[in-house]
Amino acid sequence: MRGNTAILFVLPVWSLLMREILRFLRQRNRIIGALGTPLLFWVVLGAGFGDLQLFFPGALLMVVLFTAIFASISIIEDRNEGFLQGVLVAPVSRLAIVLGKVLGGAILGCMQGVILLLLAPLSGTSYGPVEFIAAVGVIFLIAMALSALGFLFAWRMDSVQGFHAVMNLLLFPMWMLSGAFFPASGASTAIQLLMTVNPLSYGLGALRRVLYGEAMADSLGDPSLLSSLGVTVGFAVLTMAVAVWMAGRPEKN
Amino acid sequence: MIHIASLGYRFGSRVALDGVTFGVAAGELFGLLGPNGSGKSTLLRILTSLRRPSQGEAAIDGCDVASRPAEVRRRLGVAFQSPSLDKKLSVEENMRFQGYLFGMRGRALAERVDELLENFGLQDRRKERAETLSGGLKRRVELAKALLHGPRVLLLDEPSTGLDPAARRDFWEVLGAMRGRDELTVLVATHLMDEAERCDRVALLDQGRLVALGKPGALKDRIGxxxxxxxxxxxxxxxxxxxxxxxxxxxxxxxxxxxxxxxxxxxxxxxxxxxxxxxxxxxxxxPTLEDVFLTLTGRGLDAGEEEAP
Structure with a gap:
């Protein structure tokens, strides 16, 4: 009976996750958009400042941000088109629904991140297999957190337009103030404070420490590896928990 | 098979359902006729345990919807007014992913999908993406999807909305064939009187209240x-x-x-x-069922405000 219960939980998660990935692969413009924008940023900023390496982790973070968020906000579409209603009347727990959707977004974000990671040597960044695996792990954690963040904002929304405000007023500033755009070391005190409370700073810090080693990250004023990983895991757990809680609340009217 | 007793539902000051009582026997095709805003959709949402009733009770096959939602959902197949198909997935993928949601897998699932696609005449469409299908075919897939896990009760919300007359006829033919095969109990919510005319019995719903209940012929005889x-x-x-x-x-x-x-x-x-x-x-x-409704309520079936989701 226990095995049966596990299957009844895992299968729906698998169903929603695979659907997310298939949908993504069938919409070519989404792949191009999610990968193209950060690539453009990276090349333009990197070339402008003459340092492709410096902006690489930031571009990586942006790929993950875009892909994960756009995947999980498709819950708005799912709701409007009726797909979600079909899922909600199936004997599936809300935890499984959130997990399937968020994991789907996280895996997509992670896949795009890995593609960009494979391009990194072009900028002169070199890494060994250990660094690569560590970086993928960090990317996955960030992707989980962002995907869950997208989900909890999108759950109650009835239009994708409403989400653009969240994108512009919250998510994009989070990216800008993560150290992706400029390092904390040279910023004013107020900005430094914002960067300290921004969970994405720690995700970026972890990426830089994993890819570039301690010395470079220290010189840019990034948080330590332990606090970077700790906050990133905490961020992912917290956003997941809130997403599950939101989805579990009874719907009004 | 479906048991509803003094069911009430309100949100805020608005009463969506007010003391509705009726039962649907096993194998019956039962119609719920009323204009938009009459409480049909709310009733269906309560039966699918998406909403908790404010008062009264509802049960499917002996399982109370409020206290045993998981068991209720296993027994229910639901086809909502808005299609639940994923447009980017093929017919077969839509079916398979639906099966996973109900814990079906492997050979058993594959065989069941085959069987339904065969019964619904969808075998040659199985690789096609849902977005390329006509409205009528989409409805058929929707129905096949709802029946995949072998429910005992099928709930249909405005099943022929947006379909042309030929597709409508087709839909009812397919449904009839399915009812003949399995002993399926069907509850259809509709604002179209010709859809209600096809039912064994019809409940007329107006502003959350049950105004009449009976065989279509008997209801029409009533206004004489x-x-x-x-x-x-x-x-x-x-x-x-x-x-x-x-x-x-x-x-x-x-x-x-x-x-x-x-x-x-x-x-x-x-x-x-x-x-x-x-x-x-x-x-x-x-007289038509619309005449009956008009006589009893003073309102037509097209009238009524948009129902809150």
Whole structure:
């Protein structure tokens, strides 16, 4: 009976996750958009400042941000088109629904991140297999957190337009103030404070420490590896928990 | 099979359902007829345990919807008004992913998908993406999807909305075949009287209250006689003239004026003699379920505000 219960939980998660990935692969413009924008940023900023390496982790973070968020906000579409209603009347727990959707977004974000990671040597960044695996792990954690963040904002929304405000007023500033755009070391005190409370700073810090080693990250004023990983895991757990809680609340009217 | 007792639902100050009681027997095709906003959708949401009733109770196959939602959902197949198909997935993928949601997998799932696609005449469409299908075919897939896990009760919300007449006929034929195969209990919520006419029994719902319940024929016999329906450019004006000059009771229904009469042919002749110049067409017929609804509530089926989701 226990095995049966596990299957009844895992299968729906698998169903929603695979659907997310298939949908993504069938919409070519989404792949191009999610990968193209950060690539453009990276090349333009990197070339402008003459340092492709410096902006690489930031571009990586942006790929993950875009892909994960756009995947999980498709819950708005799912709701409007009726797909979600079909899922909600199936004997599936809300935890499984959130997990399937968020994991789907996280895996997509992670896949795009890995593609960009494979391009990194072009900028002169070199890494060994250990660094690569560590970086993928960090990317996955960030992707989980962002995907869950997208989900909890999108759950109650009835239009994708409403989400653009969240994108512009919250998510994009989070990216800008993560150290992706400029390092904390040279910023004013107020900005430094914002960067300290921004969970994405720690995700970026972890990426830089994993890819570039301690010395470079220290010189840019990034948080330590332990606090970077700790906050990133905490961020992912917290956003997941809130997403599950939101989805579990009874719907009004 | 479906048991509903003094069911009530309110959100805020609005009463969506008010003490509704009825039962649906195993194998029955049961219609829920009412305009938008009459509480049909709310009732379906309660039966699928998406909403908790404010009062009263509802049960599917002996399982209370509020206290045993998981068991209720296993017994229910639901086809909502808005299609639940994923447009980017193929027919087969839509079916397979639906199966996973119900814990089905492997050979058993594959065989069940095959069986349903066969029964619904969808075998040659299985690789096609849902977005490329016609409205009628989408509905068929929707129905196949709802029946995949072998539910005992099927809930249909406005099943033929957006379908052309041929697709509508097709839909009811397929549904009929499925009902013959399995002993399926079907509850159809609709605002279309011809859909309700197909049902074994019909409940008329108006503003959250059950106003009548019975076989379509029996309900129509209740208002008795025949109806003369007169089409005219200014229905309200003509209705008043008929009442003033001929002393007949009239009802307004859209573009037409209706008069119930035991001798409809005679009445029609009288109306033509008196108002021939204003009349565009006269029809004499047995009352429809819409006439029944109109008589009982004073409102037509098209009226009513948009129902909150």
């Amino acid at each position: 006689g025949e109806t003369v329906s007169v089409e005219t450019a200014q229905p309200a004006l003509l209705a008043k003239k008929i009442e003033d000059r001929l002393g007949l009771k009239t009802r307004l229904a859209g573009e037409s004026v209706r008069v119930d009469s035991p001798d409809a042919a005679g009445t029609a002749r009288k109306l033509l003699d008196a108002f021939g110049a204003e009349v565009q067409a006269v029809r004499v017929g047995r």
